[in-house]
Amino acid sequence: MAFNKRLVMGMAIAASASVLAACGGGGDGEESGGSSGEAADGITIFQSKVEISEQLEAAAEAYTEETGVDVEVIGTTGDDYAQQLQIRLNNGTGPSIFSVQNTEVAERLESYIYDLSNEDMVENIAPDMELTLDDKVVGIPYGVEGFGIVYNKEMVNPEDIQDYDSFVSTLEKFNAEGINGFGLSSEAYFLIGHISNYPFSLQENPEEFMDQLTNGEVTLAETEEFQRFGEFMEAIRANTPTPLNTTYDTQVGDFAAGQTAMIHQGNWASGMLEDFEVDFEVGMAPFPLEGNDQLAVGVGSNWAVNGEKDQAEIDAAIEFLDWLHTSETGQKFIVEDFGFIPAMTNIEAGDLDPLSQAVLEASNSGNTIPWSHNDYPANVVPNDFTPVAESFFVDDSMTGEELVENLEAAWQNAAQ
Amino acid sequence: MANRKKIGWYLLFTVPLLIIFTIIVVIPFVIGIYYAFFDWDGIGANPMVFTGLENFRILLEDERFLSSTWLTVLFTVLSVVSVNIAGLAFALLVTSKLKMANLARTMLFMPYLIGGLILGYIWQFVFLDVFTLIGEVTGLESVFFNWLNNEQFALFALVFVFTWQMAGYVMIVYIAGIQGIPGELIEAAKIDGAGSWQRFLRITVPLLMPAFTISLFLTLSYGFKIYDVNLSLTGGGPANATELFAMNIYNEIFGYGNYGYGQAKAIVFFIIIAAITLTQVYLTKKREVEM
Numbered sequence: 001m002a003f004n005k006r007l008v009m010g011m012a013i014a015a016s017a018s019v020l021a022a023c024g025g026g027g028d029g030e031e032s033g034g035s036s037g038e039a040a041d042g043i044t045i046f047q048s049k050v051e052i053s054e055q056l057e058a059a060a061e062a063y064t065e066e067t068g069v070d071v072e073v074i075g076t077t078g079d080d081y082a083q084q085l086q087i088r089l090n091n092g093t094g095p096s097i098f099s100v101q102n103t104e105v106a107e108r109l110e111s112y113i114y115d116l117s118n119e120d121m122v123e124n125i126a127p128d129m130e131l132t133l134d135d136k137v138v139g140i141p142y143g144v145e146g147f148g149i150v151y152n153k154e155m156v157n158p159e160d161i162q163d164y165d166s167f168v169s170t171l172e173k174f175n176a177e178g179i180n181g182f183g184l185s186s187e188a189y190f191l192i193g194h195i196s197n198y199p200f201s202l203q204e205n206p207e208e209f210m211d212q213l214t215n216g217e218v219t220l221a222e223t224e225e226f227q228r229f230g231e232f233m234e235a236i237r238a239n240t241p242t243p244l245n246t247t248y249d250t251q252v253g254d255f256a257a258g259q260t261a262m263i264h265q266g267n268w269a270s271g272m273l274e275d276f277e278v279d280f281e282v283g284m285a286p287f288p289l290e291g292n293d294q295l296a297v298g299v300g301s302n303w304a305v306n307g308e309k310d311q312a313e314i315d316a317a318i319e320f321l322d323w324l325h326t327s328e329t330g331q332k333f334i335v336e337d338f339g340f341i342p343a344m345t346n347i348e349a350g351d352l353d354p355l356s357q358a359v360l361e362a363s364n365s366g367n368t369i370p371w372s373h374n375d376y377p378a379n380v381v382p383n384d385f386t387p388v389a390e391s392f393f394v395d396d397s398m399t400g401e402e403l404v405e406n407l408e409a410a411w412q413n414a415a416q
Numbered sequence: 417m418a419n420r421k422k423i424g425w426y427l428l429f430t431v432p433l434l435i436i437f438t439i440i441v442v443i444p445f446v447i448g449i450y451y452a453f454f455d456w457d458g459i460g461a462n463p464m465v466f467t468g469l470e471n472f473r474i475l476l477e478d479e480r481f482l483s484s485t486w487l488t489v490l491f492t493v494l495s496v497v498s499v500n501i502a503g504l505a506f507a508l509l510v511t512s513k514l515k516m517a518n519l520a521r522t523m524l525f526m527p528y529l530i531g532g533l534i535l536g537y538i539w540q541f542v543f544l545d546v547f548t549l550i551g552e553v554t555g556l557e558s559v560f561f562n563w564l565n566n567e568q569f570a571l572f573a574l575v576f577v578f579t580w581q582m583a584g585y586v587m588i589v590y591i592a593g594i595q596g597i598p599g600e601l602i603e604a605a606k607i608d609g610a611g612s613w614q615r616f617l618r619i620t621v622p623l624l625m626p627a628f629t630i631s632l633f634l635t636l637s638y639g640f641k642i643y644d645v646n647l648s649l650t651g652g653g654p655a656n657a658t659e660l661f662a663m664n665i666y667n668e669i670f671g672y673g674n675y676g677y678g679q680a681k682a683i684v685f686f687i688i689i690a691a692i693t694l695t696q697v698y699l700t701k702k703r704e705v706e707m
Binding site for chain 2: 080082083086087089090108109111112242244245308378379382383386387388390391393394395414
C-alpha cells in the first residue's frame with residue numbers, strides 16, 4: 001500500500017491552498033449591481049434583529065399576498081450579521097433592503113446606501129430619529145428601544161437598587177439565598193456592550209468625550225464614572241454566577257423561571273418572556289451607576305435600501321418600506337408583531353408589553369440617556385471589549401480598575 | 417491508437433475536476449496574493465491603497481497574531497500526537513480478534529460523521545453541564561469543571577474534542593495499513609520467538625510507515641486549518657485564549673475590516689502549513705519500507 005508520492009505531494013499543496021482560497025472569497029462584486037435590466041421580480045431583505053425574523057417573514061408574506069411582489073427574508077444569526085452582509089454585498093447576492101446599525105456602519109457602506117431623503121415616509125420620522133449621512137437621510141429607524149435592569153417585581157423592590165450600596169446589598173442578599181441576583185450573558189453585547197454604555201452616556205457630552213478619548217485627551221481610568229463602573233462590575237462578579245456559562249436564552253429563561261431576580265436586558269426580551277408565559281410582573285429599572293435614574297434609550301437599527309441594485313428593485317424595496325410604515329397592515333406588523341415602539345409620528349404605539357411601556361414613558365418624558373455604543377469605533381464590542389470582559393470574569397484577581405484600563409487599551413486598539 | 421483512447425478517458429475524468437479546482441482554489445488563491453499588498457477594507461466600492469510589503473512588516477509586530485501562531489502550533493502538536501496514538505490504538509483494537517470488532521469500528525468512526533460545528537456545540541454542553549455535574553458528584557472539582565472558561569484548559573478542551581472527532585478517521589487509515597501486512601511475516605516472527613511488543617515494534621510499525629505518512633499529513637494539515645470546532649466550541653474565547661490561525665485571519669478580515677492585512681496573514685499561514693506538511697511527508701516517506 002505504498003502511496004503514490006506525487007499524489008501525496010499534490011494533496012499537500014491542494015489542501016493547504018484551499019486555506020487561502022477560503023479567505024479569498026469576496027471582492028469581485030463591483031459589477032454585481034445593475035446587472036439585470038428587467039423589472040424586479042422580487043426583493044430580498046437581510047436584517048440583524050433575530051427577534052423579529054419570523055414576524056418579518058409573516059409581514060413579507062402578507063405583502064406578497066396584497067401586491068404580488070415576492071419578498072424573500074434571508075435568515076440571520078444576529079452576531080455575524082455584519083460579516084454576512086459584507087460577503088453578500090461583495091459577491092453580488094446583496095439584499096435589496098438591509099439594516100444599518102449606526103452612522104459608523106453607514107459610512108463604511110456609503111457606496112451601497114441609497115439616498116432616501118426624498119421619500120414621503122421620511123417626513124413621518126420622529127425628530128432626530130432618522131439615520132443621516134452628510135445631510136442625506138439614509139435609514140428609517142426600526143423603532144425606539146431601551147435597556148436597563150429588568151427585574152422580577154415579586155423579588156425586587158426598585159427602591160433597593162437605586163445606588164451602589166443598595167444594589168450591592170441586594171446582590172449579596174440574593175447570593176445568600178442561592179438566587180442569581182443579576183444576570184448577564186456571554187454574547188458580546190449582553191456581556192459588556194450594553195452595560196459599558198452607562199459610564200459613557202453619563203458624560204455631559206458623550207460624543208465629545210469619546211473623541212477626546214480617541215485623541216488621548218482623557219483617560220478612562222481617571223474618569224469618575226468609569227472608576228465606579230469598575231466597582232459595579234467587581235460586585236457583580238463577586239455575587240453572581242459567571243455570565244460566561246450563560247447564553248441569551250438561558251439568561252432570559254432563568255429569569256422567567258424565577259431563578260434570576262434581575263437581568264440586564266432591553267424591551268426586546270419581552271417577546272421571549274411572553275413565550276415563557278411568566279406568571280409574575282416584570283419591570284425595568286435604570287442601572288444605578290453614579291445614582292443614574294434614567295433608562296438607556298436609542299434606535300437599535302435602521303432600514304436602508306441597497307443603491308447598487310437596478311432602479312426597479314430599488315423602487316420595489318422603497319415601496320415595501322413605505323407599505324410597512326404607512327399602510328394599516330404594515331403598521332400593525334410593526335407595532336403588534338415586531339413589538340416595536342414606533343419612531344414614526346404617523347404610527348400609534350399599540351398595546352405595549354410592560355418593558356416597552358417603561359421605555360416609551362421614559363422616551364416621552366425625555367428622561368433618558370443615549371446609546372453611546374452606537375458611536376463606539378466599529379466592531380469594538382465583539383472584537384476588543386469582549387475578550388477583556390471575558391478575562392475579567394475568568395480571572396478573579398483582575399480588579400475593576402484593571403478592567404477599565406484594559407477597556408481603554410481595547411478602545412485605542414479599535415480606534416487606532 | 418490505444419494510447420490516444422487512454423488519453424481521451426484521462427481527459428474526460430480530469431478536465432472537469434481541473435476546471436472546478438481552478439475556479440474555486442487556484443483563482444481565489446492568486447487574487448488573494450494580489451490583495452495582500454493593499455490596504456483595503458473588503459468593501460467592493462471602497463478604495464484599495466497599494467502599500468507594498470507593509471502588511472507583512474506589521475505582521476511581525478502583531479502580538480495577537482503571534483500568540484495565535486503559538487497557540488496553533490501548540491494545538492497542532494498536541495492533537496497530532498493524541499489523534500494518532502488514539503487512532504492507532506483503536507486500529508489495533510478492532511483488528512484484533514475482538515468479538516465486537518465490527519461494531520466498535522463503526523462506533524469509533526461515527527464522531528467523524530458529525531460535522532465539526534455541531535460537535536462543538538455538543539461538547540460545549542458536555543463541558544458546561546456534564547463536567548460540572550461530575551465534579552460536584554465526585555468532588556474532583558479540580559479536574560471536572562467547565563474547561564471552556566479557563567484560559568489554559570480551553571485549548572486542551574479543543575484538543576480533546578478534535579481527537580474525539582479525528583481519531584476514528586485515522587483509525588480507518590491504520591486499519592487499511594494493518595490489513596495490508598502479510599500474515600506470514602507476523603507468523604514467521606512468531607516462530608522466531610518475537611513477543612507481541614517486539615512484533616509490533618519491528619514488523620507492524622515499519623510496515624505501517626505509509627499509513628503514518630498519510631495520517632500525520634492529514635492530522636497536521638487539519639490541525640493547522642481547524643476552524644469549525646474552534647468557532648462552535650470556544651469561539652476563540654475566553655479572552656482570545658483559543659483564537660487559532662484561521663479564526664484570527666477571519667476576525668482580522670471580517671471583524672476589523674482589514675482585508676489586505678488578513679490576506680497577508682493567510683499567505684504566511686499557507687507558507688507555514690505547506691513548509692511543515694511537505695517536510696513531514698518528505699521525512700516519513702524516507703522511512704517507508706518497500707516490500
